[in-house]
Amino acid sequence: MISSVSSRSNPSSFLTSLQSSTRPQPAQQAQTQPSQDTSAAALRNKLFYADSFESSPSARTQSQSLSATPTTRPAGAGSDPLGADALVKASSHDASRDYPALSYADDKQYNGQPLGFWKKNVWDSAIKSGAAPEEAALLVAQVMQEGGTDFNKSGAATNYGPFNLNKDLLETYGKHLPDDLQMLNGSSPEAIDLNVSNALDAMRAVGANNYLHHVRGGRTNFEHPQQRISNNPNVKGDDAFAFERSLTNNARLFLEAAQANPSALTDNQRFASDIPNI
Structure with missing residues (x-):
């Protein structure tokens, strides 16, 4: 369900390379959606310069102000659901339990764009959608882990978009699916928003932990992690x-x-793990 980082890249440099996103900057976007981008930029600055990454209630829409984690175990899920905030805040690296961590400047292109482009635009889209910082960071972590879309799967296991979400997960839990799932494979603002929205749909429907189990091993690992x-x-x-x-x-x-x-939001520094193929 996922390819190893080491199978896609061989880190040779630990120098941070700064790349600017090819997505229009706030000054360019102001002509069409000034209030949206101004609020997103203000929120992003607040998040990165404050002592905590907690977003204000006003940053969320009414529909997303509800609990992001199911209160009961979703049908078929193999574990009690946990929210991204609990998982990310509680995480600590332990090489004996995790896959080996990697951190390096990645100069490759993924789906035609550098890593910094994906980090920034996935983060921006998630925060704009009302995601908690931990939810947004988890999606960025997926982008850093996955790299580009894996087109080698078929049927229910077919992967789409920068998160490599499979068709089964998307059609079961996605609430913002396009008529043609191939639209998820683009790098336009609309494609990124669709990927983020559907990933958040699934994460909130089953819990962030069960979502990751499904990402890793499909329905089998979702039901029997x-x-x-x-x-x-x-x-x-x-x-x-x-x-x-x-x-x-x-x-x-x-x-x-x-x-x-x-600058860690926009640079090409990759935080990932050396995860073997299954």
């Missing part, structure tokens, strides 16, 4: 949980970096 579904000896025995721990740890590292220096 303790089940080993790979013959690869490098895959951990509790792989779905190790994947969950690794991604949430990387989300926390990203938040800490962005809080210390807002």
Whole structure:
């Protein structure tokens, strides 16, 4: 369901390279949507310069002010649901339990855009949609882990978009699906918003932990996260949980970096893990 970072790149430099996003900047967008971009920019600055990453209630829409985590276990889910805030805040790197962490400047292009483009635009889209900082960071962590879209799957396992969400997850839990799922594979603002909205739909429907189990191993791991579904000896025995721990740890590292220096939102520094194929 996911390819190893090491299979896509061989980090040779730990220098941070700064890239500016190709998505229109606030000054350019002001002609068409000034109030939206002004509020998004103000919120982003507040998040990165404040002591905490908590967004104000006014930043959320009424429909998204409800609990982001199900109060009961969703039908078929293998674990009690946990919200992204609980997972990300509680995460701490432990190499014996997580997959080895990697951090390096990545100069590759993914779906035609540099990593910094995806980090910034996924973050902006999530915050604009009313996501909590931990939810937004978890989506950024997915982008940093996945790289580009994997087009090698078919059927219900077909992957779409920068998060490589499979068709089964999208059609079961997505509430903002386009008529043609191929639209999720673009890099336009509209495509990014669709990917973010549907990922948040799924995350909030089943809990961030169960969402990550589904991302890693499809419906099998969603329903049975303790089940080993790979013959690869490098895959951990509790792989779905190790994947969950690794991604949430990387989300926390990203938040800490962005809080210390807002340029971490737009640079090509990648916080990921060396996760083997299943």
